[in-house]
Amino acid sequence: MPMDKKRIATLAGTLVLAGAVVAAGVYGPSVWKVFRQQSSITDSVVIQSPAVDGNTAIDGAKETVLPDGTAPPETVAPTATEPSTINPPPQVNAGSKNKYREPDTSQIDLAPSVATYFGENALSNDAKTLIFGAAWNIHEYVDGYLYGPAAGPQLNEEDLKKYIVFHKTLLDKQFKNEANVSKAVALTGYLDVLLNRGIDAYDSKDKTRIEQFHQEIHDLDAHLMRNEVNSKIYGATPFATKRT
DSSP states (O other): OOOOHHHHHHHTTTOEETTEEEEOGGGGGGSEEEEEOSSOOOSOOEEEOOOSTTOOOOTTOOOOOOGGGOOOOSOOOSOSSSOOOOOOOOOOOGGGOOOOOOOOGGGOOOOHHHHTTBSTTSBOHHHHHHHHHHHHHHHHHHHHHHHOTTTSOOOOHHHHHHHHHHHHHHHHHHHHTOTTGGGGHHHHHHHHHHHHHHHHHHHHTOHHHHHHHHHHHHHIIIIIISOOTTSOOOOOSSSOOOOO
16 A cells, blocks of 8 residues: 555654754645654644645645644755755746646556566565655656746756755655665666756756756656656666566
8 A cells, every 4th residue: 555644754754954854755845744843853743735836725735733833834945954945936827837736646557677676575565655756746847847837837946956855865764664675776776876866967957967867757757657658758767668
């Protein structure tokens, strides 16, 4: 069974950011779990739905009370090494926006070239769900960055870099807890290199490197973790996208 939101919040409970702990998990920025403690982590958590791309909050988020009834921080930074404020995405015509969509785990359909890295003697369903969510989420924002608001939700280079760092942190933590991670080092090693490459590309704001990263994250999402038959195949990853 895929991880639920509560388990994802628990998984990310050690990611301390400037006095707060943030967990996006596979649910991306539409549902944030914010822990409010300056020196320690508690079980108290508020799950918010801040506006995405300038829109009103997405319905259906659950909410509990922070310790001592304090309000959640208005802004947070998804990196432990460079605490800063996330700038809101630029405002655009609402009629032309492609809004953020949460990952739909019912679409998981592994390509044969990566399917062997998951299962009873390999990576767990939790790891599969996190990989799928990271690929889906990052792919959406990279599309929006490269092709504009009609193609995907918006983040600038700095925030997209931090968003990739955030997902990489969740994956690194999960892989450390995987009993059979050694059976999947080809995949986990590639993911580590891929996400670092994306972080570096957005840090340098190099459009060529960003496009190369886009092709890889596209293939990972659309053809390795899902089976989007009508989506372009770049052949950018070391894993075959062929299904037959």
